[in-house]
Amino acid sequence: MKSENSQLKILASAPAAKIITQELNRRRFLSFAAAAGGAAFLAACSSPDAILKNGLEGSLSMYSWGDYDAPEVLTGFTKKLGPKLTVDSFGSNEEMISKLTEAKGTSGYDIVVPTGPFIPQMVQNKLLTKLDHSLIPNIKYMDPAFLGRDWDPNNDYSICKAWGTTGFVYDKTVIKRELLTWNDFFDAAENEASGSVSVLDDPGEITGMYYWAHGIDWNTTKKEDIDAAEDYLVNTFAKHVASFNSNPGSDAVVQSLQSLIQIWNGDARLGISESDDPDKWQWVLGSPATELWMDNWAIAEGAPHPKSAHAFINYVLEPANSLKELDYIGYHTGGTGIEEKAKEEGLEMLDLVFFTPEQLATMKTAEINEAQARTVDIWNKMKAAAGA
Amino acid sequence: MTSTNSKPRRQFKLTEASLGVWSVIVFIFLFAPIIVIFVYSFNSGRLLAAWDGFGFDGYQAMLEKTAVTSSVWVSLRAGVFSALLATLLGTLAGVAMARRPGKWVAWFSVLLLFVAITPEIVDAVSLLPWVVFLGQDLGLGIFNDGIVRLVVGQSLFSTAVVTYIVRSRLVGLNENLEEASADLYAPPARTFWKITLPLAMPAVLAGGLLSFTLGLDNTIVASFVQVSGTTPWPVYVLSSVRTGLRPDIASMSVVMLVLTLGALALVAVVLKKSGDSASQIARTMAG
Amino acid sequence: MSGFRLPRPTLAIPAIGWLLIFFVAPVLMVLWFSFGYKPGIFASHANDKLSFDRYAEALNPTFFTTFWNTLWVGLAGTILCLLIAFPVAYWMSVKVPVRFRGLLLALVMVPYWTNFLVRTIGWQIILAPHGWLATALSSVGIIHGPLDILYTRSAVLLGVVYNYLPLMILPLFVAFDRVSNEMREASKDLGAGRIATLFRVTIPLAMPGIIVGTILVYIPLMGDYITAKVLGGAKGNMAGVLVASQFQTAQNWALGSAMAVLLIVVILLSAALAGLIIWLAILPFSRSRKLVIGMAK
Numbered sequence: 001m002k003s004e005n006s007q008l009k010i011l012a013s014a015p016a017a018k019i020i021t022q023e024l025n026r027r028r029f030l031s032f033a034a035a036a037g038g039a040a041f042l043a044a045c046s047s048p049d050a051i052l053k054n055g056l057e058g059s060l061s062m063y064s065w066g067d068y069d070a071p072e073v074l075t076g077f078t079k080k081l082g083p084k085l086t087v088d089s090f091g092s093n094e095e096m097i098s099k100l101t102e103a104k105g106t107s108g109y110d111i112v113v114p115t116g117p118f119i120p121q122m123v124q125n126k127l128l129t130k131l132d133h134s135l136i137p138n139i140k141y142m143d144p145a146f147l148g149r150d151w152d153p154n155n156d157y158s159i160c161k162a163w164g165t166t167g168f169v170y171d172k173t174v175i176k177r178e179l180l181t182w183n184d185f186f187d188a189a190e191n192e193a194s195g196s197v198s199v200l201d202d203p204g205e206i207t208g209m210y211y212w213a214h215g216i217d218w219n220t221t222k223k224e225d226i227d228a229a230e231d232y233l234v235n236t237f238a239k240h241v242a243s244f245n246s247n248p249g250s251d252a253v254v255q256s257l258q259s260l261i262q263i264w265n266g267d268a269r270l271g272i273s274e275s276d277d278p279d280k281w282q283w284v285l286g287s288p289a290t291e292l293w294m295d296n297w298a299i300a301e302g303a304p305h306p307k308s309a310h311a312f313i314n315y316v317l318e319p320a321n322s323l324k325e326l327d328y329i330g331y332h333t334g335g336t337g338i339e340e341k342a343k344e345e346g347l348e349m350l351d352l353v354f355f356t357p358e359q360l361a362t363m364k365t366a367e368i369n370e371a372q373a374r375t376v377d378i379w380n381k382m383k384a385a386a387g388a
Numbered sequence: 389m390t391s392t393n394s395k396p397r398r399q400f401k402l403t404e405a406s407l408g409v410w411s412v413i414v415f416i417f418l419f420a421p422i423i424v425i426f427v428y429s430f431n432s433g434r435l436l437a438a439w440d441g442f443g444f445d446g447y448q449a450m451l452e453k454t455a456v457t458s459s460v461w462v463s464l465r466a467g468v469f470s471a472l473l474a475t476l477l478g479t480l481a482g483v484a485m486a487r488r489p490g491k492w493v494a495w496f497s498v499l500l501l502f503v504a505i506t507p508e509i510v511d512a513v514s515l516l517p518w519v520v521f522l523g524q525d526l527g528l529g530i531f532n533d534g535i536v537r538l539v540v541g542q543s544l545f546s547t548a549v550v551t552y553i554v555r556s557r558l559v560g561l562n563e564n565l566e567e568a569s570a571d572l573y574a575p576p577a578r579t580f581w582k583i584t585l586p587l588a589m590p591a592v593l594a595g596g597l598l599s600f601t602l603g604l605d606n607t608i609v610a611s612f613v614q615v616s617g618t619t620p621w622p623v624y625v626l627s628s629v630r631t632g633l634r635p636d637i638a639s640m641s642v643v644m645l646v647l648t649l650g651a652l653a654l655v656a657v658v659l660k661k662s663g664d665s666a667s668q669i670a671r672t673m674a675g
Numbered sequence: 676m677s678g679f680r681l682p683r684p685t686l687a688i689p690a691i692g693w694l695l696i697f698f699v700a701p702v703l704m705v706l707w708f709s710f711g712y713k714p715g716i717f718a719s720h721a722n723d724k725l726s727f728d729r730y731a732e733a734l735n736p737t738f739f740t741t742f743w744n745t746l747w748v749g750l751a752g753t754i755l756c757l758l759i760a761f762p763v764a765y766w767m768s769v770k771v772p773v774r775f776r777g778l779l780l781a782l783v784m785v786p787y788w789t790n791f792l793v794r795t796i797g798w799q800i801i802l803a804p805h806g807w808l809a810t811a812l813s814s815v816g817i818i819h820g821p822l823d824i825l826y827t828r829s830a831v832l833l834g835v836v837y838n839y840l841p842l843m844i845l846p847l848f849v850a851f852d853r854v855s856n857e858m859r860e861a862s863k864d865l866g867a868g869r870i871a872t873l874f875r876v877t878i879p880l881a882m883p884g885i886i887v888g889t890i891l892v893y894i895p896l897m898g899d900y901i902t903a904k905v906l907g908g909a910k911g912n913m914a915g916v917l918v919a920s921q922f923q924t925a926q927n928w929a930l931g932s933a934m935a936v937l938l939i940v941v942i943l944l945s946a947a948l949a950g951l952i953i954w955l956a957i958l959p960f961s962r963s964r965k966l967v968i969g970m971a972k
Contacts, residue, residue: 061616061617063616065627065628065630065631066455066623066624066625066626066627066628066629066630066631067453067455067624067627067628067630067631067634068628068630068631071449071452071453075452085454086458086616086617087454087455087619088455088614088616088617088618088619089455089459089619089623089624089626089627089628090611090623090627091611091623091626091627092923094922094923094924094926095611095612095923097926098513098516098612098719099516099612102516102517102520103520104520104524106524107615107616108615108616108617109616120717121716121717124717125717198908202924203920203924241909242826242908242909242910243826243908243909244904244908244909245908246629246630247629247630247632249632250435250436250437250629250632250633251437251796251799254435254437254438255437255799255800255803255804255805255806256803256804256805256821257799257803257804257825257826258826266631267632270434270435270631270632271435271632273434274433274434274435274438274440275438276438329631330631330632331631368716368717369716370716372716372925372926373713373925373927376920376921376924376925377737379920379924380737380741380916380917380920381737383741383909383912383916384737384740384741384744384912385740386909386910386912387741387744387909387910387911387912388740388743388744403869404770407762407765407766407770408766408770410762410763410766411762411763411766411767414759414760414763414840415782417837418782418783418786418837418840419785419786420797420798420801421786421789421794421795421796421797421798421800421801421837422785422786422789422794422797423797424796424797424798424800424801424807425789425793425794425796425797428796428797428800436793436796437796437799437800476689477689477690477693478690480686480687480689480690481686481687481689481690481691483686484683484684484685484686484687485687488683488684488685488686489683490683490684492683492684492687496684496687496691499691499694499698499699500694501890501894501943502698502702502939503694503698504890504891504894504895505894505895505897505898505939505942505943506698506702506898506935506939507898507899507900507915507918507919507935507938507939508898508899509915509918509919509922509923509931509935510702510705510918510922510931510932510935511698511701511702513705513922513928513931514701514702514704514705515697515701517701517704518697518700518701518704540697543693543697544694544697544698545895547690547693547694548694549842549891551690552846552887552890552891553845553846553849553884553887555883555887556846556849556850556883556884556886556887557849557850557852557853557883557884559883561853580686590848590849590852590853591849593777593780594780594845594846594848594849595845597780597781597784597845598784598841598842598845600784601784601787601788601841604787604788604790605787605790605791607791621790622790622791622792625790625792625793626792629792633792633793633796637790637793638793638796641789641790641793644788644789645785645788645789648788649785652781656777656778656781
């Protein structure tokens with residue numbers, strides 16, 4: 001290249017002198033940009049905290065899933081009790097845990113919202129602080145069925161924020177027979193719905209379907225169970241899967257992108273009610289067994305505003321606020337008698353929010369155990385098989 | 389390979405026209421989803437992707453949610469700062485690579501290649517403990533600031549991009565002006581400022597624009613390094629998927645687009661006032 | 676080469692320093708984890724025992740099956756980006772009046788100021804079985820019934836091309852912009868045809884930009900695991916997902932690091948191989964190019 005260009009120079013140099021005069025102006029632009037940048041930087045600084053008259057700290061920082069609380073509940077809290085609320089978002093429990101672990105108690109977050117199975121490891125790694133129940137009297141409004149779960153039997157660290165379960169929806173114009181169980185799901189996937197199947201993009205949910213269908217404990221660590229699940233899911237089932245999607249209600253259901261879709265109940269309710277043709281979709285709660293997942297209010301170790309944090313948790317547990325939360329996010333908040341109130345309010349499709357005690361008895365919670373590595377491995381192998 | 393000389397004029401027009409048509413098609417392709425989002429920002433339904441009826445509900449809801457407005461503000465600030473930083477670092481490095489070649493260029497290229505190739509999740513999990521270490525163990529308080537952390541995270545790939553683009557513009561481009569300037573005993577800084585930088589200007593602007601754009605979409609690194617109060621826009625959007633994106637996300641996107649365009653127009657006016665477009669200057673130099 | 680000059684890499688020192696502090700140092704630390712192990716279900720890594728075991732674990736058949744898909748997406752995506760961007764960048768930098776060029780350059784970027792997921796929803800609404808495109812096509816009678824494009828390999832490529840196009844257009848624009856009109860005119864005056872000028876003057880001179888555009892699309896694309904899957908679903912499975920699954924879901928940073936190293940090595944090898952093939956392919960052309968330039972003098 002070098003030699004070519006020394007030849008080309010001759011063509012280039014003639015009109016160049018003109019440039020020098022125009023140069024000063026470039027300087028003007030750069031100084032403008034620097035000034036604008038400096039101003040914005042100053043605006044970023046915030047004021048220090050103060051203690052309010054009611055004894056609460058002047059602010060509160062929450063780290064949760066995005067858009068996971070009714071805006072009126074959040075603004076209502078500040079209006080009634082005073083602390084200014086900052087809400088930050090995470091996309092996964094693992095991300096939130098990494099953040100708290102690395103920050104070693106200086107993350108600055110007060111309230112965090114982990115999913116149940118992650119709580120034992122957070123407790124063990126000292127990422128959560130014990131709740132002071134005397135500051136949360138409204139726990140009395142909670143339905144005992146959703147308290148004292150395996151991950152925190154005495155609710156020392158957490159209280160149910162919202163819970164849901166897993167099932168599937170299918171397009172009745174494509175699948176003309178009635179599907180009732182996970183076995184039916186797999187059968188339809190291998191037949192009329194082949195290539196039009198969506199499953200949750202979460203390893204435990206996928207192996208879970210197999211275990212639930214075959215009466216195996218979801219949290220099994222037995223090698224033969226895991227091998228059997230792997231064999232079926234990777235070698236038989238994967239090739240029928242079109243999509244791994246954890247939130248199909250927002251797109252796959254409303255746009256009719258697939259005809260057989262594994263889905264969480266609240267997401268299904270949302271998708272079906274917003275679909276142009278709600279009647280073509282049929283929701284089926286997973287059976288004979290299925291999942292119960294639960295996101296929980298908890299307070300981070302080293303929280304700078306513990307009093308406000310307790311006050312907030314107490315505030316959202318008030319039945320009126322609990323109902324607003326349920327209405328906004330579409331998942332059961334675990335309050336007692338909330339079903340009747342929701343009916344009075346005229347909320348729709350409540351069979352996808354509330355479940356009978358018999359149905360509840362079939363729902364199992366997950367735990368993170370030694371099988372996790374294999375489960376993730378199966379998930380990756382399935383994706384490789386589905387993508388090939 | 390050579391064209392027939394019988395009808396050069398006609399062929400000329402044909403090529404010209406087809407180039408233009410192709411470019412217009414590509415621009416339509418680029419804007420197609422944005423037009424959809426603009427339309428759906430007036431969706432009055434519950435779900436962004438499911439049209440229900442026309443209304444301004446999304447715009448109203450957007451203003452009521454502080455998490456939405458603050459995340460956009462965070463993203464815009466981090467985007468501008470990281471773009472400025474990456475443009476500064478990348479321009480200097482790109483000039484050095486093109487004008488002071490040597491063995492170091494090979495090593496530096498390898499470094500840039502690694503920056504570009506390293507999966508974002510690796511940057512994310514490595515940067516988080518690192519900024520915590522700098523901020524808390526070494527007591528460099530600046531690294532506890534969320535915007536600073538976001539800027540650091542976004543600047544890495546952007547710096548590599550600007551360096552590449554600036555270098556590719558300058559490499560092999562005639563150096564005789566710079567040599568002449570040096571021969572006339574102009575100090576190197578003056579030569580750089582008056583000759584080299586204008587030559588590189590289209591690449592600097594393109595690189596800066598690209599850095600800003602890449603910064604706005606940075607999700608994975610941002611979600612790991614953010615601190616309380618500095619959740620950026622893409623992290624908020626990704627995280628909101630869990631309960632179904634509402635139309636206010638589209639409304640905010642439209643507002644953000646308009647605001648950013650306004651800011652860009654302002655910059656363009658300032659540039660215009662200060663003379664010809666940078667591209668023209670540099671072309672004069674090169675041409 | 677007279678006058679005084681700074682030592683060679685002086686101007687690059689800020690960038691080198693920045694990348695050493697915020698890229699090399701932290702990433703080396705994570706790579707160190709790849710020689711360790713995951714000590715328990717609630718911990719992500721430990722390095723008190725060192726081994727290459729994680730690499731052995733990472734080198735499994737799943738990795739290679741996935742990598743083939745990744746390579747296909749990476750190559751096809753990069754080539755498509757180049758083919759689509761080339762005429763646009765050429766038109767912008769040569770045919771469009773100078774004063775509009777900055778505007779067009781900005782317009783290329785504008786769509787990307789809307790969030791990635793939001794853009795994706797835009798595409799889904801267009802491409803859905805009964806979406807905008809399906810309605811348009813069936814109203815003019817091109818298709819009958821639902822449009823079947825999402826979750827296919829075409830959708831994978833569409834998503835990839837859409838999201839990586841500016842990383843190709845901008846470097847190409849910058850490169851073409853420096854090939855002056857005078858040079859092209861000179862080539863023509865000397866009897867070279869339009870196409871000959873393009874292939875023997877414009878493209879060779881724009882080559883640094885073409886290479887940069889290709890690198891900026893291919894390299895990040897190969898490590899990306901989100902872009903391909905948003906419109907392509909299961910068909911857009913990429914090797915990066917293996918790395919992410921270890922860091923994010925399995926919480927096994929040791930294995931995740933080893934997989935990242937493996938992925939980086941394989942991507943570099945594939946890029947080097949591709950570069951070698953292209954270099955061999957254009958070797959004959961480069962001789963004739965020199966000839967033309969020589970004549971231009």
